[in-house]
Amino acid sequence: MALTTTLLRTTTGAPAGRRWLLWVLLWLGTTPAWATHIVGGELDLQYLQGDTYQLSMNLYFDAINGNPGALDNSFTAGIFDKATNRLITSVTLDLVNNTFVSYTSPACAVGSLSTRQLVYRNRAPLLLPAATYGSAQGYYVAIERCCRNNAISNIVNPGAAAQAFYLEFPAVVRGGQPFRDSTPRIFPPLADYACVGELFYYDFAGQDADGDSLAYDMVTPLNGHTTSAQPTLLNLTNNVPLPGPYQPITWNAGLSASNQIPGAPTLTIGARTGRLTVRPTRVGLFVFGVRCQEYRRGVKIGETRRDFQLQVLVCPRNNAPSVTALPGTSGSVTYLPGRDTLRLVPGGSRCLRLRFTDPDASSQLTLSLRSVNYTGTLPTFSSTISGLVHSPGQPDTLVATLCFPDCVDTQGKVNFLEVIVADNGCALPKRDTVRIALLAIPNPNALPTLTTTAGTPLPLRVRLGQTLGFDLLATDPDGDPITYALSGTNGFAPAALGATLTAQAQAGTQRAARFNWPISCAAVTDPPGQVRELVFTATTVTPCGVRQAAPPITIPVIVDYSNAPPxxxxxxxxxxxxxxxxxxxxxxxxxxxxxxxxxxxxxxxxxxxxxxxxxxxxxxxxxxxxxxxxxxxxxxxxxxxxxxxxxxxxxxxxxxxxxxxxxxxxxxxxxxxxxxxxxxAQPVAKEFLPPNIITPNGDDKNQFFTLADLPPDFCDARFAGVKIFSRWGRQVYESGDRSFRWAGDGVGGTYYYLITYTTGRRYKGWVEVMP
Structure with missing residues (x-):
């Protein structure tokens, strides 16, 4: 969290910024123009999609004294197996961006320091397939370039010292599963300078797209293989990058990786914060190296190295401002950090007066806030500032008021908030900080209550076709807006079964609601008679945005249902x-x-x-x-x-x-x-006993061959016809009438008959004719 307001002082005499710029120009006139080239840089590898990655290099170039002809339009990077130093592939990086690095405070710019940031990216898509990049120890990328600035003060023979840009990344597959990683994008570029004898600080922390843990430490910059004669050395046999190991630069006597810039203290970096700190004790141009190691679940998976330079100058003296705090809006009691606690209680003052000053004339002072563990809404500074104007060189005292919102609540714990006053001195502002310890209690707010006319005894019993209905009344003594909610337990959703809760408009501190539930078959449990629970809640939101709820009301209901089978x-x-x-x-x-x-x-x-x-x-x-x-x-x-x-x-x-x-x-x-x-029902057929002799002699007995007991006709099973044949196979009679009568052929002997039905059924037999 940060809140800033700028406070301008009025005084006589020339503006300090203008006098400072004039002094710098005069100082630069006596300073030789050193031949400079590489300021520093780092590599960056980002995952895109599938097997595709983007490789970038940031190279920082001295824009004042660097030879424009030394600017490269492209570089060749090598990717190597970390376990064997075997070259896997070469990657061409083209120049895609060339911009100036801005000062933190442009008003503090000096003519001897101007840096360009050159960005190079892979020309063709960079593919890292699992079949190739699966080595357990991982891989490294390297680019080499000579040379560094001749004016560097802390290494041996700086004009012949080169730089090896170096990055490590893990295998793209782990445990048989894809392992995606983007290296941390670290270090905002450093364009500022430091003043001898003054504390210098700079945020070098980076960001990691995967949320991995980052750890920082100081390391010796890498020199590598290149020389001034071969500034972009490649293997002359097959024109490919050379593998590691890469030799480090050589420190001047008394200096080392842990003491890179002479200082009290020397240059250090926060292991977790990435914050650079040094109070240099010597003027000069100093190279330094920082390593950022990347960890996932406690295991190191990669690292990025960065070289950079810090220029230390003699700067005009800049005195630090000071700030004191006084509780309330009146009185002269001073707040003592570490001993006093600011208590914000209902009905009491919620403000803090701030007195701040600077012994330097024409200083521009800025007030800001920084949370230590304060989580509430940041307070605001007053817009009206009163103070006295003194003659040049004499301090004036300005006053501001800091008021905390009514809703701040530290939940019974002490919160800490820092009030910072900063001037506009160069190279970095001087600051004074007062840490405020505070306990804040918001204005009291009563809980709402909830009642119902549902009645007793419980559980309520209803039958199919009835409507269960009753009223609810929620009350909030503070008149906060009331919201109703209806739910059920154990997966019971009353609204899905037709239950409704209709709230009326709130009247002052109360809001009524009506509950109705037409009991349909959907309300019958399986098996019937189980208890279902209706849960009613009433909540409010206080002016401070805190949700408060009345104790919920739970009403058990049984839907009576029985059914005897018909x-x-x-x-x-x-x-x-x-x-x-x-x-x-x-x-x-x-x-x-x-x-x-x-x-x-x-x-x-x-x-x-x-x-x-x-x-x-x-x-x-x-x-x-x-x-x-x-x-x-x-x-x-x-x-x-x-x-x-x-x-x-x-x-x-x-x-x-x-x-x-x-x-x-x-x-x-x-x-x-x-x-x-x-x-x-099938027709009943008589026993079929066809006669086997006829006597057609005119005595009216057995005169004809007929079949009165034929199987009866039944739907499609009907009599089709009869045929009679002589013993030699000659057909002598045929009829389609089931009541046929055959008197013989006038010739005695044995004859044969064939009877057929429409279903294909056949009856055969013989008959003897005796005239």
């Missing part, structure tokens, strides 16, 4: 041991049966009849069931069988299965069924 009777024959009864009806004869349904619960009953794989009307069946009174039903079944509606195979009619159902209209119906088999 009874179905009929005039059909009773079932047999083998199953449904079989009713046979002769062709052309009508069959009638009645069915009756009754229900003790007085549910509406419906009777129906369904044929198994046939339509009733298609076979001459009919079922009628007029509407009856509640709990009663009746129906009539009739069947007039005809050959048109009956399927006959080989003289046998198929069975027709009809299911009669009695259905009740209720939440948990228990239907009753009756199944009856029907078949057309």
């Amino acid at each position: 009874a179905l009777t009929s005039t059909f024959p009773a079932d047999s041991a083998g199953g449904p009864p079989l009713v046979r009806v002769a062709l052309g004869q009508a069959y009638t049966a009645s069915l009756t349904g009754t229900d003790g619960d007085k549910d509406v009953l419906v009777l129906s009849a369904t044929g198994q794989d046939f339509n009733l009307a298609d076979v001459g069946m009919r079922f009628t069931a007029p509407a009856g009174a509640p709990g009663q039903a009746s129906g009539t079944f009739t069947w007039l069988p005809t050959c048109d509606g009956v399927s006959v195979t080989n003289g046998q009619a198929r069975e027709l299965v009809v299911t009669f159902q009695l259905q009740e209209s209720t939440c948990r119906p228990q239907p009753r069924t009756r199944t009856v088999r029907f078949a057309v």
Whole structure:
């Protein structure tokens, strides 16, 4: 969190910024123009998608004294296996951006320091497939370039010292699964300078797209293989980058990785914060190296190295400002950090007065806030600032008021907030900080209450068709807006079953609501009679945005429901041991049966009849069931069988299965069924005993051959005809009339007959003719 307001002082004399710039220009006139080139830089590898990555290099170049001809349009990077130093591939990086690095405070700019940031990126898509990049120890990327600035003060022979840009990354597969990683994008570029004898600080922390943990430390910059004669050295045999290890630069006597810039203290970096700190004790241009290591779940997976330079100058003296705090809006008692605690209580002052000053004339002072563990809304500075104006060189005292919002609540714990006053001195502002410890209690706010007219005893019992209804009343003594909510327990969702809770407009401190629940079949539990719980809540939001809830009201409800199965009777024959009864009806004869349904619960009953794989009307069946009174039903079944509606195979009619159902209209119906088999009665055939002798002699006895006891016709099984043959096979008679009469052929002897039916059935026999 940060809140800043700028406070301008008025005084006489020349502006300090202008006098400072004039001094710098005069100082620069006596300073030699060193031949400079590489200021520093780092590599960056970002995951895009699939197997595709982006490799970038940031190179920082001295824009004042660097030779423009030394600017490279491209670089060749090598990717190596860390375990073997084997070159995996070469990657061409092209220059894509060339911009100036801005000062933190442009007003403090000096003519001897100007840096360009050159950004290089891979020319072709960079693919890192798992089949190639699966080594457990990971990989490294390196680019080499010579040379560094001649003016560097802390290394041996700086004009011949090179730089190796270096980055490590993990395998892209781990445990058989893809392992995606983007290296940390670290270090905002450093364009500022430091002043000898003054504390210098700079935020060098980076960001990691994967949320990995980052750890920083100081390391010796890498020199590598390149030289001034071969500034971009490649393997001359096959023109590829050279592998590591890369030699480090050589420190001047007394300096090392842990003491890179002479200082008290020397240059350090926060292991977790990435914040650089140094109080240099010597003027000069100093190179330094920083390493950022990347950890995931406690395991190191990569690192990025960065070289950079810091210029230390002699700067005009800049005195630090000071700030004191006074609780309340009046009085002279000074707040003492570390001993006093600011208490913000209901009815008390919620403000803090600030007095701040600077002994330097024409200083521009800035007030800001920084949270230590303060989580509330930041307070605001007053817009009116009063103070006295003194002669140049004399301090004036300015006053501001800091007021905390009414809703700040530290939950009974001490919170810390820092008030910082900073000037506009160069190279970095001087600051003074007062840490405020505070305990804040917001204005009290009463909880809402909730009542209902649901009544007792509990659980409430309702029946199907009723509507459960009652009122609720929520009260908030502070008049905060009230919101109702209706829910259920154990997965019960009242609104899904038609329950509604309708709230009225709030009237002052109260808001009423009406609950209604029409009980339908959806409300019946399975099994019936289980308890369901209605939960009613009323919540408010205080002016400070705090949600407060009344104790919820839980109302158990039982939906009473019972159902006895209906009874179905009929005039059909009773079932047999083998199953449904079989009713046979002769062709052309009508069959009638009645069915009756009754229900003790007085549910509406419906009777129906369904044929198994046939339509009733298609076979001459009919079922009628007029509407009856509640709990009663009746129906009539009739069947007039005809050959048109009956399927006959080989003289046998198929069975027709009809299911009669009695259905009740209720939440948990228990239907009753009756199944009856029907078949057309076959005609009864007499014993077929055809005569085997006739005497056509005119005595009126056995004069004709006739077959009165032939199997009867039955639908499609009909008599087709008779043929009589002599013993030599000659047909002597034929008739299609089943009542035929044959008097013989006038010649005695044995004759043979053949009788056929439409179904293909045949009867054969013989008859003796005796004239």
